[in-house]
Amino acid sequence: MRSKSELSVLLDLAGSRKGLLIAASLLSIVSGLLQIVPFIVVYRIVDQVFRAAGQPEALDGPALTRLGFAALAALAAALAALYAGAMCSHIAAFRILYALRVRLSEHVAKVSMGYHVRTPSGELKKIIEVAVEKIEKFIAHQLPDTVSAVALPLVLIGYLFVLDWRMALILCVPIGIGLAIQARMYGSADAQGHYRDFQHAGEEMNATAVEYVRGMPAVKIFGITAASFLTFRQAVDRYRKISLDITDLFKGAYSLFAVLMGSLFTFAVPIGVLLLGRHPGDQAFAITFILFLLVSPSLSAPLVKLMYVGSGLREVSEGVRRIQAVFNEPIVAEPEAPRRPSTYDITFDNVVFDYAQPGAPAGRPVLDRIGFTARSGEMTALVGPSGGGKSTIANLLLRFWEVRSGEIAIGGVPIREIGTEQLMDLVSFVFQDVHLFYDTIEANIRMGNEAASHADVVNAARIACCHSFIERLDDGYRTVIGANGTYLSGGEAQRIAIARALLKNAPILVLDEATAYTDAENEHEIQRGLAELIRGKTVLVIAHRLSTIRGAEQILVIRGGQIAERGRHDELLGLGGLYERMWRAHRAASDWKIGGAKRKEDGDDEIVLA
Numbered sequence: 001m002r003s004k005s006e007l008s009v010l011l012d013l014a015g016s017r018k019g020l021l022i023a024a025s026l027l028s029i030v031s032g033l034l035q036i037v038p039f040i041v042v043y044r045i046v047d048q049v050f051r052a053a054g055q056p057e058a059l060d061g062p063a064l065t066r067l068g069f070a071a072l073a074a075l076a077a078a079l080a081a082l083y084a085g086a087m088c089s090h091i092a093a094f095r096i097l098y099a100l101r102v103r104l105s106e107h108v109a110k111v112s113m114g115y116h117v118r119t120p121s122g123e124l125k126k127i128i129e130v131a132v133e134k135i136e137k138f139i140a141h142q143l144p145d146t147v148s149a150v151a152l153p154l155v156l157i158g159y160l161f162v163l164d165w166r167m168a169l170i171l172c173v174p175i176g177i178g179l180a181i182q183a184r185m186y187g188s189a190d191a192q193g194h195y196r197d198f199q200h201a202g203e204e205m206n207a208t209a210v211e212y213v214r215g216m217p218a219v220k221i222f223g224i225t226a227a228s229f230l231t232f233r234q235a236v237d238r239y240r241k242i243s244l245d246i247t248d249l250f251k252g253a254y255s256l257f258a259v260l261m262g263s264l265f266t267f268a269v270p271i272g273v274l275l276l277g278r279h280p281g282d283q284a285f286a287i288t289f290i291l292f293l294l295v296s297p298s299l300s301a302p303l304v305k306l307m308y309v310g311s312g313l314r315e316v317s318e319g320v321r322r323i324q325a326v327f328n329e330p331i332v333a334e335p336e337a338p339r340r341p342s343t344y345d346i347t348f349d350n351v352v353f354d355y356a357q358p359g360a361p362a363g364r365p366v367l368d369r370i371g372f373t374a375r376s377g378e379m380t381a382l383v384g385p386s387g388g389g390k391s392t393i394a395n396l397l398l399r400f401w402e403v404r405s406g407e408i409a410i411g412g413v414p415i416r417e418i419g420t421e422q423l424m425d426l427v428s429f430v431f432q433d434v435h436l437f438y439d440t441i442e443a444n445i446r447m448g449n450e451a452a453s454h455a456d457v458v459n460a461a462r463i464a465c466c467h468s469f470i471e472r473l474d475d476g477y478r479t480v481i482g483a484n485g486t487y488l489s490g491g492e493a494q495r496i497a498i499a500r501a502l503l504k505n506a507p508i509l510v511l512d513e514a515t516a517y518t519d520a521e522n523e524h525e526i527q528r529g530l531a532e533l534i535r536g537k538t539v540l541v542i543a544h545r546l547s548t549i550r551g552a553e554q555i556l557v558i559r560g561g562q563i564a565e566r567g568r569h570d571e572l573l574g575l576g577g578l579y580e581r582m583w584r585a586h587r588a589a590s591d592w593k594i595g596g597a598k599r600k601e602d603g604d605d606e607i608v609l610a
């Protein structure tokens with residue numbers, strides 16, 4: 001029942017390709033039926049030979065030749081139908097595969113960021129790659145096979161009943177027992193539970209293997225201790241145990257089914273011999289008996305296929321369930337009539353936020369009644385102790401998560417009322433951890449503005465201080481990141497991300513520790529370039545190096561999800577609170593870095609943005 005509903009879901013996913021799938025199934029049935037024709041021809045020939053026993057001249061030679069050609073033609077047609085069916089099913093399968101992957105990728109781009117944090121990227125990759133791939137295999141191969149594995153035995157048994165109902169009935173006994181075993185084998189709650197465990201154990205083993213390989217630097221540094229290997233080994237052991245359990249559970253039923261289906265022939269023999277013994281001179285029955293012996297292996301083959309269909313269906317239903325779960329994940333609600341702000345002040349009005357899932361009871365607030373305005377043309381800096389909520393504030397601006405209460409607006413328009421695409425157009429964001437795509441450096445920068453010319457890309461790269469190191473690469477801007485061992489350092493990747501953000505030239509610029517990995521010399525250069533470019537924009541900067549935001553028009557000190565202090569650098573120093581302590585600590589750390597040499601009090605050697 002469960003499988004059936006998943007099969008119908010699968011057909012729903014197949015959507016407009018149903019026509020091709022039906023054609024593939026029909027062609028598969030036709031091919032199966034045509035493959036029986038040679039047996040019938042043999043039957044007819046044997047029949048004629050028996051009837052003409054002892055009188056070869058009584059044989060109708062041309063009629064026999066025609067029968068032979070009919071058998072040949074039927075075989076050729078069967079192969080043609082098989083080929084055409086396979087073409088239809090493969091075309092349908094690959095179109096479904098393509099459409100599903102596109103739909104899935106579009107959907108996951110629209111769901112909330114919370115989903116991506118909850119769902120390991122490996123799992124999503126597995127759904128988009130492996131689950132979809134299995135559907136392709138099922139549709140291309142197993143679906144037509146299933147249809148013919150059901151239709152062909154039905155037609156054959158019907159035909160055998162017409163020839164001799166007694167022998168046909170006897171053949172139905174092992175078939176019935178075999179199918180009942182199949183249903184029990186795959187349908188029981190125990191079997192389904194085992195199968196689910198098997199799948200989970202396989203995934204867990206994959207995930208821990210990836211984790212182990214990814215964590216190799218740490219493993220090497222700290223030595224390959226039992227603990228570093230333990231989780232992976234436990235996962236492998238669990239997988240082994242569940243595989244053995246499953247084999248144990250299915251082995252009896254599996255063997256019995258295979259034996260029963262493979263030996264239909266042996267069921268036909270005793271009853272045939274018995275009936276023949278009763279009518280020793282019945283030539284017609286003898287010929288029918290021969291046909292039964294010829295046809296029963298053709299009956300076994302599709303029935304054995306049914307066994308694989310059962311396991312294929314189970315595998316694909318798991319994938320379908322997962323794909324469905326992704327599609328069931330709600331997308332970020334888009335406004336019915338999106339509004340576009342005409343000014344770009346950012347306002348946070350009494351914003352309360354926690355990371356609990358939508359619909360779940362409120363968790364510990366990460367942001368507690370945050371209120372501020374970041375004005376256009378000014379730089380607002382978020383500083384404060386680690387874990388205070390700075391990055392969360394920046395991420396909420398992009399609507400990665402929905403606020404629990406309060407409102408965030410751009411130019412007076414609540415971000416809920418701005419369409420996601422427009423919102424992304426308004427904001428350039430350089431994240432703490434940069435992600436570069438497996439593409440050329442130029443394409444990675446141009447991502448900020450697809451219409452930009454090569455000269456624009458180079459200009460942005462110059463300002464972000466990455467032009468010179470790009471030029472030093474063998475393929476320059478055409479170097480593919482990640483290919484042939486071309487990897488960039490953290491600071492270089494960040495500078496590419498800054499170039500990308502500059503090229504986008506959006507009215508709002510958010511820099512979350514954008515130059516954290518950059519060396520002092522390059523940071524100086526970048527800050528100089530940025531200072532030019534950020535004029536007239538709303539700039540939100542998160543920085544731990546306080547010297548870089550000293551010139552900000554507004555500094556918000558975020559501690560424990562609240563704004564502990566706010567003001568300009570000098571004002572905050574005058575308060576004698578957290579900011580002043582942070583500033584002193586920062587100065588002390590900088591002094592320590594240069595070997596304790598005395599620095600000028602005004603900090604001229606520091607780099608100042610804006």
Ligand SMILES: Nc1ncnc2c1ncn2[C@@H]1O[C@H](COP(=O)(O)OP(=O)(O)OP(=O)(O)O)[C@@H](O)[C@H]1O
Nearest residue numbers: 117355366384385386387388389390391392393558
């Ligand atoms: N996806 C998440 N799910 C649950 N909690 C989170 C998530 N991201 C951050 N947090 C928690 O929210 C709090 C604020 O984190 P946030 O990253 O905003 O701090 P931050 O001030 O930017 O820190 P840092 O300076 O170290 O980057 C922290 O307690 C953190 O553990």
